[in-house]
Amino acid sequence: MxxxxxxxxxxxxxxxxxxxxxxxxxxxxxxxxxxxxxxxxxxxxxxxxxxxxxxxxxxxxxxxxxxxxxxxxxxxxxxxxxxxxxxxxxxxxxxxxxxxGANREEIVRILAQLKRTFSFTGFADMSVHDVVNCTGLSEQAAAKAMTRAASEPLLWHQDEADLADFAQHLRKHNLRVLKGGRFYHVMATCxxxxxxxxxxxxxxxxxxxxxxxxxxxxxxxxxxxxxxxxxxxxxxxxxxxxxxxxxxxxxxxxxxxxxxxxxxxxxxxxxxxxxxxxxx
Missing domain, CATH: 3.40.50.1000 (HAD superfamily/HAD-like)
Known part of the structure; x- marks a missing residue:
């Protein structure tokens, strides 16, 4: 066989x-x-x-x-x-x-604290129209993309050195940041x-x-x-x-x-x- x-x-x-x-x-x-x-x-x-x-x-x-x-x-x-x-x-x-992974609500809560130090825009900060503009998806598809359970995509507005510092702060909360095709993704360590x-x-x-x-x-x-x-x-x-x-x-x-x-x-x-x- x-x-x-x-x-x-x-x-x-x-x-x-x-x-x-x-x-x-x-x-x-x-x-x-x-x-x-x-x-x-x-x-x-x-x-x-x-x-x-x-x-x-x-x-x-x-x-x-x-x-x-x-x-x-x-x-x-x-x-x-x-x-x-x-x-x-x-x-x-x-x-x-x-x-x-971690619960998305907890991830968003931690990111809200980190916004005092770092510059980024997460899906929680965006409207459906914003996601459409970023991705080229239809409004229906963008709404599905925003229905997340255990991660938070974001647009990073600083340089790579600052991103490393951001990642270090996330590790204190057992979170990580991964680079995807269009967004960075904050999630648990899985x-x-x-x-x-x-x-x-x-x-x-x-x-x-x-x-x-x-x-x-x-x-x-x-x-x-x-x-x-x-x-x-x-x-x-x-x-x-x-x-x-x-x-x-x-x-x-x-x-x-x-x-x-x-x-x-x-x-x-x-x-x-x-x-x-x-x-x-």
Missing amino acids: AKPIAVFTDLDGTLLNHHDYSYADALPAINHLKKQNIPLVLVSSKTQAEMSALCQELSLTSPYVCENGSLIVMPAPERQRLGVELENAEQQGDDFLIYR DKGDAVRYLLSLYESYYGARVASIALGDSPNDLQMLKAVDQSVVMPHPDGTYMHDDSLTNAIRAPFEGARGWREGVEEALAGLTEHEEAP
């Missing part, structure tokens, strides 16, 4: 185009994964409301990871298929929610990599074998996810540059940003895993 595989992916600038959020060019690879029964797990800074809508559009039944690893959503049918018990999970309709490792353990328990893993991302908040898998795919930024980290020694560099590059990156990663499996 072929070794089981799981694919984990960031969204903005990775599966979704940075400029128009389209995934159309990725559909051939998405459909191939479905035919091969390879789970496609979305892992993003986006909210549950945003990601639930996208999973419905793509007809995905896999779990998904919201707010940079702060929340894992396991659809009830997938939980039943995997036959797993989820500790400390909260049932919400047909989904099981696993919270791994990350995308933690969530990926947790889900891989569930899949390996189900298959009774080690699961080969692929992850795709483009930003520093994807780094721990990329390091947690067998084959990482680094996506280019809109200006053609790539995130660099010395630990990603075997990373594939996708040739294009967004959905087109995602499709080619997935195809190359799958081919590499297949060749490795077939090697004598």
Whole structure:
């Protein structure tokens, strides 16, 4: 039997185009994964409301990871298929929610104190119209982006040296700041990599074998996810540059940003895993 595989992916600038959020060019690879029964797990800074809508559009039944690893959503049918018990999970309709981060209200309270020292604008300070202007999202999509449970995106108005000081203050409250594609994200000390490792353990328990893993991302908040898998795919930024980290020694560099590059990156990663499996 072929070794089981799981694919984990960031969204903005990775599966979704940075400029128009389209995934159309990725559909051939998405459909191939479905035919091969390879789970496609979305892992993003986006909210549950945003990601639930996208999973419905793509007809995905896999779990998904919201707010940079702060929340894992396991659809009830997938939980039943995997036959797993989820500790400390909260049932919400047909989904099981696993919270791994801090409460957003507490994060916003701490940030309000830090505003006396640092200059930034968080989602709590923005209207729906402000978020539309920052992201290019529709008003409906922007409202979903603002419905957060365990993280707070913000625009940083100072230099990198001040950001390091800001991060040090956050650590006193067991919080961290991560750089995403458009925003910095303040959250608990969990990350995308933690969530990926947790889900891989569930899949390996189900298959009774080690699961080969692929992850795709483009930003520093994807780094721990990329390091947690067998084959990482680094996506280019809109200006053609790539995130660099010395630990990603075997990373594939996708040739294009967004959905087109995602499709080619997935195809190359799958081919590499297949060749490795077939090697004598």
